[in-house]
Amino acid sequence: xxxxxxxxxxxxAIDKCAGCPIRHRAVCSYSSPAELQKLESAKFYxxxxxxxxxAAEGEVTRSLGSVxxxxxxxxxxxxxxxxxMVGLMFASDFIGRPLRRTVPFEASAVTDVRMCLFHRSQxxxxxxxxxxxxxxxxxxxxxELDAARDWMLxxxxxxxxxxxxxxxxxxxxxxxxxxxxxxxxxxxxxLPLTREAIAEYLGLTIETVSRQFTALRKDGVxxxxxxxxxxxxxxxxxxxAAGLDQGDEQFHALS
Amino acid sequence: xxxxxxxxxxxxAIDKCAGCPIRHRAVCSYSSPAELQKLESAKFYxxxxxxxxxAAEGEVTRSLGSVxxxxxxxxxxxxxxxxxMVGLMFASDFIGRPLRRTVPFEASAVTDVRMCLFHRSQxxxxxxxxxxxxxxxxxxxxxELDAARDWMLxxxxxxxxxxxxxxxxxxxxxxxxxxxxxxxxxxxxxLPLTREAIAEYLGLTIETVSRQFTALRKDGVxxxxxxxxxxxxxxxxxxxAAGLDQGDEQFHALS
DNA sequence: GGAGCGAATTGATCCTGATCAAGGCGCAGT
DNA sequence: ACTGCGCCTTGATCAGGATCAATTCGCTCC
Numbered sequence: 001x002x003x004x005x006x007x008x009x010x011x012x013a014i015d016k017c018a019g020c021p022i023r024h025r026a027v028c029s030y031s032s033p034a035e036l037q038k039l040e041s042a043k044f045y046x047x048x049x050x051x052x053x054x055a056a057e058g059e060v061t062r063s064l065g066s067v068x069x070x071x072x073x074x075x076x077x078x079x080x081x082x083x084x085m086v087g088l089m090f091a092s093d094f095i096g097r098p099l100r101r102t103v104p105f106e107a108s109a110v111t112d113v114r115m116c117l118f119h120r121s122q123x124x125x126x127x128x129x130x131x132x133x134x135x136x137x138x139x140x141x142x143x144e145l146d147a148a149r150d151w152m153l154x155x156x157x158x159x160x161x162x163x164x165x166x167x168x169x170x171x172x173x174x175x176x177x178x179x180x181x182x183x184x185x186x187x188x189x190x191l192p193l194t195r196e197a198i199a200e201y202l203g204l205t206i207e208t209v210s211r212q213f214t215a216l217r218k219d220g221v222x223x224x225x226x227x228x229x230x231x232x233x234x235x236x237x238x239x240x241a242a243g244l245d246q247g248d249e250q251f252h253a254l255s
Numbered sequence: 256x257x258x259x260x261x262x263x264x265x266x267x268a269i270d271k272c273a274g275c276p277i278r279h280r281a282v283c284s285y286s287s288p289a290e291l292q293k294l295e296s297a298k299f300y301x302x303x304x305x306x307x308x309x310a311a312e313g314e315v316t317r318s319l320g321s322v323x324x325x326x327x328x329x330x331x332x333x334x335x336x337x338x339x340m341v342g343l344m345f346a347s348d349f350i351g352r353p354l355r356r357t358v359p360f361e362a363s364a365v366t367d368v369r370m371c372l373f374h375r376s377q378x379x380x381x382x383x384x385x386x387x388x389x390x391x392x393x394x395x396x397x398x399e400l401d402a403a404r405d406w407m408l409x410x411x412x413x414x415x416x417x418x419x420x421x422x423x424x425x426x427x428x429x430x431x432x433x434x435x436x437x438x439x440x441x442x443x444x445x446l447p448l449t450r451e452a453i454a455e456y457l458g459l460t461i462e463t464v465s466r467q468f469t470a471l472r473k474d475g476v477x478x479x480x481x482x483x484x485x486x487x488x489x490x491x492x493x494x495x496a497a498g499l500d501q502g503d504e505q506f507h508a509l510s
Numbered sequence: 511g512g513a514g515c516g517a518a519t520t521g522a523t524c525c526t527g528a529t530c531a532a533g534g535c536g537c538a539g540t
Numbered sequence: 541a542c543t544g545c546g547c548c549t550t551g552a553t554c555a556g557g558a559t560c561a562a563t564t565c566g567c568t569c570c
């Protein structure tokens with residue numbers, strides 16, 4: 001599955017920021033036209049195939065940047081092979097540790113991915129001159145931290161059923177927001193992750209994930225039209241199965 | 256235990272930043288003398304007793320700032336009472352969500368605590384004018400995020416024994432760093448947390464925490480001179496019990 | 511010194527999710 | 541159409557940690 005394979009193709013470095021689909025959400029969204037020009041001349045695009053490793057655990061990374069399209073998973077691994085996903089990044093999320101040489105996790109493409117990248121030294125230099133860039137990066141990092149803390153609650157205290165329901169709620173709300181709608185029963189999700197990746201996300205095994213999918217289906221909470229989609233049959237019950245009725249409070253971070 | 260009790264005493268607003276024990280590590284550590292003067296006139300101190308709630312979950316907070324002395328726990332709670340610690344803050348750590356009105360967790364004093372605080376609006380204003388403050392806050396947030404991700408690995412994949420050993424390793428290394436020493440066998444730790452708080456940190460019950468303390472003691476990895484201290488009898492074995500031999504790599508974030 | 515109380519330990523049992531194992535489904539290649 | 545291979549599901553059993561319950565320890569207050 002993990003292809004260390006062929007060099008990812010570099011393409012489309014000619015794209016303009018103005019027409020960029022993540023222009024209004026990404027790290028550059030506060031940048032003035034002048035700053036944007038600096039970024040525009042420094043940036044380059046790179047595409048990765050689903051399954052491809054973007055950066056290995058502990059690797060010295062030469063570049064960092066934003067997800068333009070697709071989904072990227074960040075994983076930590078124990079020596080004996082136990083793996084835990086520690087980040088799940090969507091379009092406009094920023095990947096990379098500015099001000100540090102190495103990343104303490106593996107980043108891999110879950111779907112086909114297109115990244116907007118900068119060389120680290122160059123990015124750090126621009127960052128030093130650009131308060132609006134730094135401000136936006138701070139905001140993104142704070143949001144990420146909030147999401148990580150929600151996730152810690154899930155990993156530390158929630159049951160398998162609650163974990164899967166929480167995961168489906170997050171995806172449901174995220175997709176509804178992208179479509180500029182509110183989440184609702186009947187909504188159909190295209191699952192970007194395999195069962196294995198979901199298990200790594202939720203701190204479970206694939207067998208348990210599979211059983212909980214089946215259980216939620218038998219309970220009439222969801223339908224499973226095929227293996228890569230989920231239809232939310234009863235959003236209210238999904239939400240209560242997720243272990244919180246405090247509305248969207250928990251989910252704003254990913255929205 | 257949790258005292259909503261008497262208004263915490265405000266004291267010592269006259270302290271100078273120059274002599275501050277966290278001057279070189281806190282959010283202000285990059286600030287120029289001019290900036291420092293602004294911060295100095297805006298800051299105020301507040302003391303909290305062990306067990307006291309500093310900010311309730313979801314509360315609109317009027318202030319935010321740094322831990323000067325003591326230990327603060329950040330906790331998230333499910334409706335049915337299950338609690339998970341999502342942050343453990345020591346001297347020089349920054350608490351509060353700039354650019355947001357509410358905190359999504361409860362902050363409570365684990366030991367007696369002294370905080371250096373700012374009114375949120377005032378802090379945000381200073382932040383906007385001060386790149387060095389913002390830079391340092393970004394660094395602290397990135398470190399926090401790294402620590403949260405290590406923690407997610409612990410919560411998602413480690414056994415009870417590994418969790419407790421990891422926790423003791425973190426404390427050991429943190430204390431050694433404070434003492435400007437390297438961690439070593441024979442080192443004695445003063446545990447700042449009760450068994451209950453440790454359980455909330457590690458995603459376990461107090462019974463399991465207690466049993467794992469006993470197990471590590473019986474295995475000769477640690478001694479328990481009394482309930483609030485731990486003597487590291489065999490650091491190498493503690494480290495291997497923590498589930499990683501990659502040196503200090505995992506622990507730099509808290510060091 | 512004794513009573514009272516909260517924190518911690520220890521024991522017995524239960525249960526959720528992991529592990530081990532066997533098939534089934536869908537799809538690409540021949 | 542058949543084979544092979546991933547991915548997923550389902551079943552049977554196991555085990556780590558939770559839960560329920562009973563002491564014990566250490567401290568404060570009389």
